[in-house]
Amino acid sequence: MALNYPNRKPQVHKEANKANLGMDLETMINESNEYFLNNDIAVIHKKPTPIQIVKVDYPMRAKAVITEAYYKTPSTTDYNGIYKGKYIDFEAKENHNKTAFPLANIHPHQMSHLKSIIKHGGIGFLIIAWNKYNEYYLVPYEVAEKFWDAAYKKDERKSIPYETFKKECYLIKEGYLPRLNYLKVVDEVYLNKKD
Amino acid sequence: MALNYPNRKPQVHKEANKANLGMDLETMINESNEYFLNNDIAVIHKKPTPIQIVKVDYPMRAKAVITEAYYKTPSTTDYNGIYKGKYIDFEAKENHNKTAFPLANIHPHQMSHLKSIIKHGGIGFLIIAWNKYNEYYLVPYEVAEKFWDAAYKKDERKSIPYETFKKECYLIKEGYLPRLNYLKVVDEVYLNKKD
Numbered sequence: 001m002a003l004n005y006p007n008r009k010p011q012v013h014k015e016a017n018k019a020n021l022g023m024d025l026e027t028m029i030n031e032s033n034e035y036f037l038n039n040d041i042a043v044i045h046k047k048p049t050p051i052q053i054v055k056v057d058y059p060m061r062a063k064a065v066i067t068e069a070y071y072k073t074p075s076t077t078d079y080n081g082i083y084k085g086k087y088i089d090f091e092a093k094e095n096h097n098k099t100a101f102p103l104a105n106i107h108p109h110q111m112s113h114l115k116s117i118i119k120h121g122g123i124g125f126l127i128i129a130w131n132k133y134n135e136y137y138l139v140p141y142e143v144a145e146k147f148w149d150a151a152y153k154k155d156e157r158k159s160i161p162y163e164t165f166k167k168e169c170y171l172i173k174e175g176y177l178p179r180l181n182y183l184k185v186v187d188e189v190y191l192n193k194k195d
Numbered sequence: 196m197a198l199n200y201p202n203r204k205p206q207v208h209k210e211a212n213k214a215n216l217g218m219d220l221e222t223m224i225n226e227s228n229e230y231f232l233n234n235d236i237a238v239i240h241k242k243p244t245p246i247q248i249v250k251v252d253y254p255m256r257a258k259a260v261i262t263e264a265y266y267k268t269p270s271t272t273d274y275n276g277i278y279k280g281k282y283i284d285f286e287a288k289e290n291h292n293k294t295a296f297p298l299a300n301i302h303p304h305q306m307s308h309l310k311s312i313i314k315h316g317g318i319g320f321l322i323i324a325w326n327k328y329n330e331y332y333l334v335p336y337e338v339a340e341k342f343w344d345a346a347y348k349k350d351e352r353k354s355i356p357y358e359t360f361k362k363e364c365y366l367i368k369e370g371y372l373p374r375l376n377y378l379k380v381v382d383e384v385y386l387n388k389k390d
Contacts, residue, residue, distance in 0.1 A: 042309045045271055046360040048245035050262065065262040066246065080275060116238045119278025120328050148233025 023179075025094050025129040025136070029079065032178035036083075041123070042183060043082040044081030044088060050074055056165035076113045077124075083183055084191065089114060096127045100159035101128055103151050111148055114141045123190050127172070127182060138185045199385055218374075220324040222287050222333070224274065227373035231265065231278075237378060239283060240278030245269050272319075273306045278378055282317035284309060289324045295354035298346050306343055309336045318385050322367065322377060325360070332364040333380045 026046070038041040055068035077091040091110050095101045106126070114124035118141055126139040143164065150156040170185045187193040217369035221241070227283040231237040250263035286305050294321045301321070313336055321334040338359065345351040365380045382388040 009304060037311070040311070040314070043308070043315055043317075047244040048267075048269075049248075050243035051246050051248075051264070053244075054247075064266060065304075067260040067262060067265070069246070069264055071261070072243075082282040082284075082312060082315045082317045085282075087277040087280075087317075089277075113238070113335070117277060118234075119235070120238055121278045122238075122277045122282075 001110065011093075020175075024128070025092050026078075028179045029092055029182075032180045032182065033079075033081075035178040036183065038178065042081060042083035044079055044083065046079050047074070047076065054118055058098070073107065077107055077110050083123075083186065086190070087117065087120075088186070089117045089122055089124045090127055092127040092129075094131055096131050098132050098162070100157075100161045101130075101161045101165075103148060104128075104158065106144070106148075111145065115145070126181075128165070130162070130168075134174075135165075136172040136174065136180055136182075137165045138172055138189065139165070139169045140189065143168050212304070220287050220322070221273075222285055223331075223369075224322065224377075226272075227375045227377065228276075230373040231378065237276060237278035237283070239274055239278065240270065241274050242269070245317075245330045268302065268304075270304055272305050276343065278381065279320075282312065283381065284312045284316075284317055284319045285322055287322045287324075289326055290325050292355070293327050295352075295356045296360075298324075298343060299352045301339070301343075310340070319380060320381075323364075324358070324374075329369075330360075331367040331369065331375055331377075333367055333377055334360070334364045335383065335384065338363045346376065367374045 030046055033044045034040075034045060043137050050072040052070045052072050053065075053066055053068075054070065054120055057063060057065045057067050066177070077089055079092065080089040082088065090104065091107050091114070093101075093107070100130070104113070114126075117124040126141070126144055127136060128139055132141045139160075144160065147157075147160045147164070151158045172180055172182045172185050175181055197374050203322065214311075218288075224242055228237075228239045228241070231239060234343055245267040246261075246262055247265045248263075249265065250261070251348075252258060252262050254259045274280070274287065275284040286301065286309070288296075288300050290300070312319040319336045320329055321336070321339055322331060323334055324331050339355065342355045342359070346353045367375055367377045367380050370376055
């Protein structure tokens with residue numbers, strides 16, 4: 001598979017941090033996945049947004065037009081795929097707060113999905129962007145679960161403090177290609193490899 | 196995870212073959228995947244249909260309504276997930292012919308996606324239903340690739356003959372729970388296990 005990224009999307013980049021200002025997390029991850037795919041590093045895709053289609057028109061000589069549809073709650077996470085023979089599964093979320101990430105941003109079924117994935121031998125985590133700090137963290141499922149269970153089984157705080165990200169999660173460095181090399185962190189955390 | 200299938204969807208079934216008449220392949224696979232999930236056997240989901248959303252209305256006090264959208268060509272296969280620690284990926288197609296399965300039913304990018312999956316250590320195949328015979332086959336990617344390459348590189352026949360299904364593919368038996376136990380065939384073909 002050829003590296004065709006630079007030819008397909010010509011863009012002017014300055015310093016990575018500045019270039020990424022205003023680029024949302026989803027775009028950064030999608031571009032990274034495109035790089036991983038084109039360079040035969042991994043096959044990871046974002047799942048399409050689930051839509052409930054109610055009405056479709058078929059105009060003559062034109063393609064079908066969906067004229068009434070609604071967003072559905074996703075039953076799984078947004079991203080999955082394969083890397084070095086391992087099943088990879090994660091959810092990506094942006095956080096606009098300064099001191100904590102509210103657990104309300106995660107759906108309960110996304111947590112149970114990740115739990116199942118790990119039980120079956122896969123790698124499951126969250127990628128959380130701190131927009132205020134321009135920081136991106138890989139949050140192991142186990143860390144999120146600890147706070148999730150405390151919140152909903154023991155009625156404790158309903159968020160993960162920034163301190164926990166610093167201490168128990170893994171900073172994903174920004175770059176040019178790929179934008180967000182989260183697989184390097186996967187190597188270190190789950191596959192016990194260092195460059 | 197509890198086995199909650201029988202309680203959630205009470206249904207009356209006669210003989211499996213008759214009960215499945217008229218049930219489309221997608222429904223059969225989705226119900227099987229639900230059984231696999233509820234019984235903690237595997238986590239395999241159908242990806243949502245990719246939609247290009249053009250216009251969304253936000254009526255007061257009501258949820259967002261998509262009022263103009265179009266179907267997009269999928270960039271991957273329909274199904275993926277994890278089974279016994281292995282990444283599983285497949286496309287499902289129905290065939291209404293009697294003597295051959297037309298390759299035009301498969302998108303080129305679905306073939307290249309499956310090829311990548313196998314290269315990265317995953318299990319990739321097609322499930323093809325022969326509606327005329329009420330038969331369901333697991334078609335290893337390699338078998339499909341042989342005919343694909345002959346068709347599009349050597350300009351040979353553009354279909355896979357029924358005989359090839361009989362000789363080189365694997366019949367998936369229909370049942371009650373799960374409807375279509377394709378993972379039993381995965382065990383035998385890819386994980387070298389027999390009951």
